[in-house]
Amino acid sequence: MTKxxxxxxxxxxxxxxxxxxQDNDVYGHMNNVVYYELVDSVVNSWLRNEAGMPVPDGDIVGLVVQSGCTYHASLGWPEPIEAGMAVARVGNSSITYLIGLFSVGEDDAAAEASFTHVYVNKDTRRPVPIPDNLRAAATSLLREE
Known part of the structure; x- marks a missing residue:
């Protein structure tokens, strides 16, 4: 089945x-690792600014336990990028985020990334329930299937 x-x-x-x-590689397009840096920045900015999580200074931290990215088209300097964000799943201690990276004005994603954070106590690294403020913010981004 083709997605x-x-x-x-x-x-x-x-x-x-x-x-x-510096985002471009020797082939003149954005290197794959930069896509992941952008995705990480989008989610962590959202956590800090909209979900009320004190990144990086909180007692609870999100550890990436799964990630993936599908590349459809090149992105790179000097063009700006628009990043779409949604949530696929909110569990007891985990959230799966979806990020689409778009050229400005394009309707089709140039890249689609996903990753799952498991939220843990920063000292013990044991999973903890998702705090209410984060759960409410993540639920507001749930993507309808």
Whole structure:
């Protein structure tokens, strides 16, 4: 079964990102690792600014336990990027985030990433229930299937 390419309507909210000269590799497009850096920045900014999580200073931290990215089209400097964000699943101690990276004005995603955070106590590294403020914020981003 072939998965269709994500479009803007698959995501709940958007952020504008700036690319940098150093993001391009020798082939003239953005290196794969930069996609992951952008995805990580989008989610951590959302956690801090919208979910009320004191990243990186809180007693609870999110550890990435699974990640993946599908690349459909090149992105790179000097073009800006629009990042769509949604949540696929909210569990007891984990959240699966979905991020679409888009060229400005394009409806089809250039890249689709997902990753799962398990929330743990920063000292013991044992899973903890998702705090109410994070659960409410994540639930507001749940993508309808």
């Amino acid at each position: 269709t390419r994500a479009t803007r309507s698959d995501f709940v909210q958007y952020r504008h990102l700036t690319t940098r000269w």
